[in-house]
Amino acid sequence: MGVGGEKFQLGTVGALSLSVVSSVSIVICNKALMSSLGFNFATTLTSWHLLVTFCSLHVALWMKFFEHKPFDSRTVMGFGVLNGISIGLLNLSLGFNSVGFYQMTKLAIIPCTVILETLFFRKKFSRSIQMSLSVLLLGVGVATVTDLQLNAVGSILSLLAIITTCIAQIMTNTIQKKFKVSSTQLLYQSCPYQSLTLFLIGPFLDGFLTNQNVFAFNYTSQVVFFIVLSCLMSVSVNFSTFLVIGKTSPVTYQVLGHLKTCLVLTFGYVLLHDPFSWRNILGILIAVVGMVLYSYFCTVETQQKNSEVSPQQVKESEAAPLIADSLSKVENGGGVVDDEPLKVPMWSSKYSRE
Secondary structure: OOHHHHHHHHHHHHHHHHHHHHHHHHHHHHHHHHHHOOOOOHHHHHHHHHHHHHHHHHHHHHOOOOOOOOOOHHHHHHHHHHHHHHHHHHHHHHHHOOHHHHHHHHHOHHHHHHHHHHHHHOOOOOHHHHHHHHHHHHHHHHHHOOOOOOOHHHHHHHHHHHHHHHHHHHHHHHHHHHOOOOHHHHHHHHHHHHHHHHHHHHHHHHHHHHOOOHHHOOOOHHHHHHHHHHHHHHHHHHHHHHHHHHHEOHHHHHHHHHHHHHHHHHHHHHHHOOOOOHHHHHHHHHHHHHHHHHHHHHHHHHHHHHHHOOHHHHHHHHOOHHHHHHHOOHHHOOOOOOOOEOOOOOOOHHHHHO
16 A cells, blocks of 8 residues: 555544544533533534634634635535534434433434435445444444333434434535535535524524523533533534544444444543443443444455555546545645545534433
8 A cells, every 4th residue: 555545544543533532522521511510502502513613614714724615505505504404303302202212313323324325326335344333233222222212203303313414424425525625625614504503493492402591591600611612622523523424434434423422431430430330331342343343344345445446546546636635735725634435413412412
């Protein structure tokens, strides 16, 4: 493998690591904010996250860390609004369903994504990949799913949340490839629409779910500190989500999300002394086995595909804008990162409830 391929792999590993560290950190921060300080306005908080992310990227643009690359405005608007709606639906799903059913909703995102990519993008998933994903889902299910209380409204909301989340994450990957934009450029252009969507529906949605008014909340200095800290962390979370989905695939991003869930359970027990049972331990171990198998089979299949590519095709792929952007220097306007083969959501407020 050439230097370019090694740099690309290092970029992918870096994106995955950044996503895990930042997501787990923000979950712990939000858990303190919501559980300890009673600030339960998850959707509104997410709109503030996206607003701070946009402002941070605007400063980065002004400092010429990346290049602004406008493209189809309708696509950007639709993508941004869809992401905002998917986050709202996930929060509604949690509000109308039991925690166990909500966890099942999140588990269903992987098979739904596989089905959509198979039907509409002709993407093939080997039996080895399917088997490893099944092991992963089984483990996360054992560790997180407790009760499964069903109701009609909650089931419909969960179904809509699954569909919109899958489509939004697939679009994150395909838009970067189709319009040859980096993850930074896409996030910068879509952030205002996502933030506006959640800012408009957030206060009403949070009020409906919590029977509290976000504007009448008692904002003590401690609450403000954790809100600011959460917003600053969200910049890294949102950035790494788009980066990971661009460099890898929507399915890999979901696998990474379940790794975060296992880490959150572990850190919750170690740092916050949350209840932990042998069922949690067994589920996490099974999930880790599934993740290791998924990573192994993905690596093997990628190496097989690379060995089948002719030298001329390798040269052409190394010259492709998406790869070139991810390897370019900051001063060339390629952005700090580019497209990768795999959020929440950017960080979706759903993690705050786990």
